[in-house]
Amino acid sequence: MAARRGICRGGSRTAPAQLTMIIDEKVRKTLAELGVTDAAGLDALFAEVRAAMEQERSELISRGATSEAERDERCKDLRDRWLARKNGLLSMLDEHWLKASSKELKPTVGRSFNTLRQAAVTLEVDCLRREVQVTEVQYVKLAAELVPPPDLTLPGNRRPLGSLHPVTQVQREIEEIFLNLGFRIETGPEIESVYYNFDALNIPESHPSRDDWDTLYIDAKTVLRTHTSPVQIRAMEKYGAPLYIIIPGKCYRHDNPDASHTPMFHQIEGLAIDKDITFADLKGTLDFFAKKLFGEKIRTRFQPSFFPFTEPSGEVAISCIFCGGEGCRVCKESGWIEVMGCGMVHPLVLRNGGIDPEKYTGWAFGLGIDRYAMLKYDINDIQLFFQSDVRFLKQF
Numbered sequence: 001m002a003a004r005r006g007i008c009r010g011g012s013r014t015a016p017a018q019l020t021m022i023i024d025e026k027v028r029k030t031l032a033e034l035g036v037t038d039a040a041g042l043d044a045l046f047a048e049v050r051a052a053m054e055q056e057r058s059e060l061i062s063r064g065a066t067s068e069a070e071r072d073e074r075c076k077d078l079r080d081r082w083l084a085r086k087n088g089l090l091s092m093l094d095e096h097w098l099k100a101s102s103k104e105l106k107p108t109v110g111r112s113f114n115t116l117r118q119a120a121v122t123l124e125v126d127c128l129r130r131e132v133q134v135t136e137v138q139y140v141k142l143a144a145e146l147v148p149p150p151d152l153t154l155p156g157n158r159r160p161l162g163s164l165h166p167v168t169q170v171q172r173e174i175e176e177i178f179l180n181l182g183f184r185i186e187t188g189p190e191i192e193s194v195y196y197n198f199d200a201l202n203i204p205e206s207h208p209s210r211d212d213w214d215t216l217y218i219d220a221k222t223v224l225r226t227h228t229s230p231v232q233i234r235a236m237e238k239y240g241a242p243l244y245i246i247i248p249g250k251c252y253r254h255d256n257p258d259a260s261h262t263p264m265f266h267q268i269e270g271l272a273i274d275k276d277i278t279f280a281d282l283k284g285t286l287d288f289f290a291k292k293l294f295g296e297k298i299r300t301r302f303q304p305s306f307f308p309f310t311e312p313s314g315e316v317a318i319s320c321i322f323c324g325g326e327g328c329r330v331c332k333e334s335g336w337i338e339v340m341g342c343g344m345v346h347p348l349v350l351r352n353g354g355i356d357p358e359k360y361t362g363w364a365f366g367l368g369i370d371r372y373a374m375l376k377y378d379i380n381d382i383q384l385f386f387q388s389d390v391r392f393l394k395q396f
C-alpha cells in the first residue's frame with residue numbers, strides 16, 4: 001500500500017476508498033507528524049487534498065442519481081464530509097495543519113488553506129445539485145411497476161392494407177388492353193388554354209360546351225380542361241404521325257352533382273393516326289377492346305352521332321352485361337348500354353395538330369372511366385367514388 005500513498009489521478013475504481021482513507025488519516029495528523037517542513041512539501045500536500053476533493057466531486061457527478069431525493073442526499077453527504085463545521089475534513093485540516101503549524105510555515109499554510117476553501121465552494125449542495133443528473137432509471141423502474149412489460153410473444157399490430165381506388169383499377173385495366181395493342185400512355189395539364197381545349201378541336205365560339213354554364217374558366221383564355229382531347233393535339237404537335245396513344249386523366253365540368261354527374265370526372269381518350277387508317281380499324285379495335293374488358297360474349301353496336309372533332313362520328317354501345325341483351329333495369333329494357341363516343345379525326349383537327357390530312361387519317365374515341373367503374377361494380381351513384389368513405393372504398 002505504501003506505493004499508493006500518493007494521489008492517483010484518474011485512478012482506478014478502487015482508488016477513492018483508499019484515497020479517502022488516506023486523506024482522512026492525514027487531516028488528523030499535524031504537519032510535523034506528516035513530516036512536512038517546507039513550502040514544497042506543503043504544496044504537494046495541499047495539491048493532494050485538492051485532487052482528492054475534485055475526484056470525489058467528479059465521481060458523484062458522473063455517477064448521477066436515480067431520483068431527486070437520492071441526488072440531494074448524495075450532494076449533502078459530500079458537502080458535509082468536506083465542509084461540516086464539526087469533523088468536516090476542512091475543519092480538521094484547519095485544526096491540525098493550520099492552527100498547529102509552526103510560526104514560519106503558518107502564512108504559507110494559511111494561503112493554501114484559503115485557496116482550498118474557495119475551491120470547496122463547488123461542494124455546496126445547491127451548486128453540486130445542478131451538476132448531478134437524475135437519470136431516467138427511476139422513471140423506467142416506475143413505468144415497469146405501473147405498466148407490465150410487453151409480451152413479446154404476442155403477434156404484432158396489423159396495419160390495414162389499402163388498395164387502389166376502383167376508378168384507378170378500371171383505368172389500369174383499360175390502359176393494359178391498349179398498351180398490349182401497341183398504344184402509349186400520354187398525359188397533360190388539367191389547367192388548359194382555351195385554344196387547346198376548344199379551338200384546336202374545331203369547337204366553335206358558338207358551341208354551347210364553351211359556355212360558362214358548362215366550363216370552369218380560370219380566366220378568359222384558361223379553363224379546367226373539359227376533356228382529355230387537348231393532350232391529343234399536344235401529342236400530335238410533339239410526335240407527329242404515325243401516332244398511337246391513349247390519354248387517361250381528370251376532367252372538369254360546371255355540373256351540379258347528382259347520381260351521374262360530378263364536377264370532376266375521369267376520361268380516357270384514344271387516338272390512332274397512320275397512313276390508310278379507316279373506320280374499319282376503328283370498329284375492329286373498339287370491338288376487340290370491349291370484348292377484352294367486358295367479356296368475349298359481349299357484342300358491340302355502332303350508331304351515328306356528332307362531335308365537332310370527328311367526321312363521321314359514332315356512339316358505341318355494348319350488349320347489356322347484366323341481362324345479356326334481354327332487357328333489364330340497367331339497360332332500360334333496350335338490351336344495350338352506351339359506353340363511348342368515337343369517330344374519324346376531323347381533317348381540320350389533324351391540321352391543327354400539324355399533321356397533313358392528305359397523307360394521314362386517324363380515328364379517336366373518348367370514354368368516361370367513372371361510368372365504366374359504376375357498370376363493373378354495379379354502383380348507382382357516381383358521388384360514392386369521391387366521398388372518401390372508407391366503408392365504401394374498402395370493398396374494392
Ligand code: 2NL
Pocket residue numbers: 201229230232233267269307309310340341342343344345346349364365366367368
Ligand atoms: C365522349 C366522346 C370522344 C374524341 C372523343 C378526339 C380527340 C381528338 C380528335 C378527335 Cl384530338 N377526337 N376525341 C373523339 C370522339 C369522341 O369522346 O362521349 N366521351 C366521353
